[in-house]
Amino acid sequence: MPSETTDGVGVRVWDWPVRVVHWAMAVLLVVLVTTATIGGNAMEWHIRAGETMLALVLFRIVWGFTGSRYARFASFVRGPGAVSRYARSLSRPAHELHVGHNPLGGWMVIALLAALLIQAGTGLFSNDDVLAEGPLVRFISKDLSDTISGFHVKNAWVVVALASIHTAAVVYYLVALKENLIAPMLHGSKTLPATKAEGDETPMRHAKAVALFATCAIAVWFVVTRH
Numbered sequence: 001m002p003s004e005t006t007d008g009v010g011v012r013v014w015d016w017p018v019r020v021v022h023w024a025m026a027v028l029l030v031v032l033v034t035t036a037t038i039g040g041n042a043m044e045w046h047i048r049a050g051e052t053m054l055a056l057v058l059f060r061i062v063w064g065f066t067g068s069r070y071a072r073f074a075s076f077v078r079g080p081g082a083v084s085r086y087a088r089s090l091s092r093p094a095h096e097l098h099v100g101h102n103p104l105g106g107w108m109v110i111a112l113l114a115a116l117l118i119q120a121g122t123g124l125f126s127n128d129d130v131l132a133e134g135p136l137v138r139f140i141s142k143d144l145s146d147t148i149s150g151f152h153v154k155n156a157w158v159v160v161a162l163a164s165i166h167t168a169a170v171v172y173y174l175v176a177l178k179e180n181l182i183a184p185m186l187h188g189s190k191t192l193p194a195t196k197a198e199g200d201e202t203p204m205r206h207a208k209a210v211a212l213f214a215t216c217a218i219a220v221w222f223v224v225t226r227h
């Protein structure tokens, strides 16, 4: 149920799978870049963390079609008109408010998920010429694996750049635009003016989320344990 306060109405926006997956991805990205920078034996952990990231990204994509209202791609992937209208509103004192991702942020979510999917996917076929190799290297030639590894290393910087812009944008919203997007990503609710307050009232299907995540994890495990 929406709860009313003097600032507006509190509504449910982010379901727990969106929030748990989000913070797990943020932590894993730090682990991945750190282990890749250390190299050597740390690459064992890089590979484990990368495979976990792959399962999370796959789950988030499936959840984008099957999850709760604001988790769905259909609710936040908008055309160029909506994006430019939103971008123009940012220069006005009161910018457009959105319950879920705003039209600009929606495309950042797509970019992040696509870059992470490509990164984790190429990791499976990468090798470091010393100890570490992804679990699917044995199925392709050394030359192809070297080419994919080169791409994996370059694309890592695309991922890091997108995540940095994303984090900087969220901080900009907090400091300059006085819109706190971080708290809802922690507890799941937003406080909005009554006219905008259309929360997600559909019951959360916990078992469905757990079953879908288990399916993604098992699919990744199945692929990475092929010998």
Ligand code: HEM
Binding pocket: 018, 022, 025, 026, 027, 029, 060, 071, 100, 101, 102, 105, 109, 112, 113, 163, 166, 167, 170, 171, 181, 182, 183, 185
């Ligand atoms: C460093 C790695 C990070 C990655 C890969 C990442 C990725 C993402 C993704 C994929 C989403 C979409 C959530 C969804 O719909 O499932 C998202 C949203 C969000 N992230 Fe991150 N994130 C990162 C770090 C951070 C950090 C450090 C913060 C806080 C300072 C943050 C705050 C948020 C917020 C507030 C949203 C919701 C934005 C909105 O309301 O539209 N993220 N992030």
Ligand code: HEM
Binding pocket: 029, 032, 033, 036, 037, 046, 047, 048, 049, 050, 051, 053, 054, 116, 119, 120, 121, 122, 123, 124, 125, 126, 127, 128, 129, 132, 133, 134, 135, 149, 150, 152, 153, 156, 157, 159
């Ligand atoms: C989003 C997930 C991932 C990120 C952000 C990431 C990041 C990186 C980075 C920054 C490097 C460069 C290390 C260097 O400077 O040489 C690297 C190398 C490597 N990664 Fe990943 N990685 C990810 C997923 C994976 C996965 C899933 C695997 C395998 C299962 C993997 C296997 C490797 C291997 C074998 C290398 C060595 C490549 C080389 O040195 O040419 N990575 N990764």
